Amino acid sequence: MRLTALIFMLAAWTFVLGLMVWSFYRLMKTPENEKLPPPGSIP
């Protein structure tokens, strides 16, 4: 594979894959809002 094509491909892949992994990692680290039980279900 041509070096310039390889560099562009790897740069593009690294950017999008890196962004996806980073964003999902950050999301997993952030706790979701606690789900409250449906109204009326607590006696």
Added chain:
Amino acid sequence: MSDKPREQWGSRIGLILAMAGNAVGLGNFLRFPRQAVENGGGTFMIPYFVAFLLVGIPLMWIEWGVGRHGGLRGHGSVPGMFESLWKHPVAKYLGVLGLFMPLVVLIYYCYIESWTLAWTFFSLTGATQGLDQDGMRGFLSSYQNLNDPSIHSMWTPILFFVITLGVNIWVVSRGLMGGIEKLAKIGMPILFIFAAILVIRVLSLPGHAVADATGCIGAAAGTCSPTDGLNFMFTPDWSALGNAKVWLAAAGQIFFTLSVGMGSLQAYASYLKKKDDLTLSGVATCATNETAEVVLGGSLAIPAVVTFFGVTGAVAISKAGGFDLGFVAMPLVFNQLPGGQIMTIAAGVMWFGLLFFAGITSSVSMATPVMSFLEENFGWTRRQSGLGIGALALTLGLLHIFFYQGGFLDEWDYWAGTFGLVILALVETILFVWVFGPDNMWRELHEGAALQLPRLFKFVMTYITPVFLLVMMGWWTVTEAIPTLLMEGKPASEHATRWASRGVMFAILIAQLLLIRAAWRRRAARKEVVT
């Protein structure tokens, strides 16, 4: 406004998959590779990612912000969302764009989506095996043209369209959590798994003898390989960077791929709670879509087609359009894969299966704004609104099937599916950033945020994004909208069908404007009764 409590997303991952499913569509696998090879190869990635940062992600946040702001005030569709941002009688009528675009696109998109279901079936039954290029093109042409029963009966496309539409309506009728979210949780992993398997298969193909191997590393031996396809996709052409057309093509691709300017992202975001994050979730949505597009979409069609047809052949196929690439060239590639009949069937089912899932996770999102509008303003149940939209889509979808050859679908695709999106994006950016105010916009985006955005993005969203959109709209008006309006280059035999197509679109627009007026009159009457 309905008194019923609004539905909510079941989980954050469900929301992100549904949002990403909305964005990931047929264009990720068919449009992106063509745009890249036609606009400078590797160099295309530079304006592409610049547009991603300056237009794509900012618009994604804007649409999530507009949606959640409206949803918290009981609005699940754009007319009400716009009114909650701008207290002016005109605001709700501007919001008609957020009902018109998704409905119009839904109707013709379901028809295209039904092709992918049909081709999954044809792959499974081996109907496309043994066909050469002309045979494969004839197979597609007979399907698209009801007057050509040489291969397909006229009932075949109608049957697959009815099934596809039926599945869509069934999913949306089951509600947000039980239908749309569940579909995304099943469909998106399947899509990624199918695509990943196909990418591995394509990239591990050996070199193949082709008629014209010009531009391939193995040209002397008359062979091409997947590496040649990647070279073709990613080798930079530096002169393209100075070409405004390339920058606008990149911005356009970012725009389409993220499904912004449609009204459907806002409808999904309207089901968020006040303290739900939207900054980081927006980035995760964009990144998932970009991975599907750049890593998977960029490594599938072009490398596969170059391996079996050479660079010259791939250019010719690419110029014939995305459908030729997906429905003619790819089945031909599958017919020649090492591994025999089983491999041909498996590859065909995975390719068209992933396109089907890419399509349906997008089309269900397009049904959501109009359904929300009917439920909230006219008291329709989810089932009633689903059946209503289904009946309308069936009736108007048949027009696309009957008049596809006359350009009926092209008109809808251009005015609603291309040009209209920029108009809605521009209007909502102006309303959310300028009318609502940059400080209010920034505060709204950071309510419950898991990610503090760099302040640079406030500047980008206030100045750069609207200017970018204005330039894009101006450029497209001059270079495309006016020639399209005047039907330049279209055969005279198509003019009547194209005018009829525009007439139907105009009728939909007027009907929706009247519905908005009726909805607000009902609201006013209800307020009077309460007070």
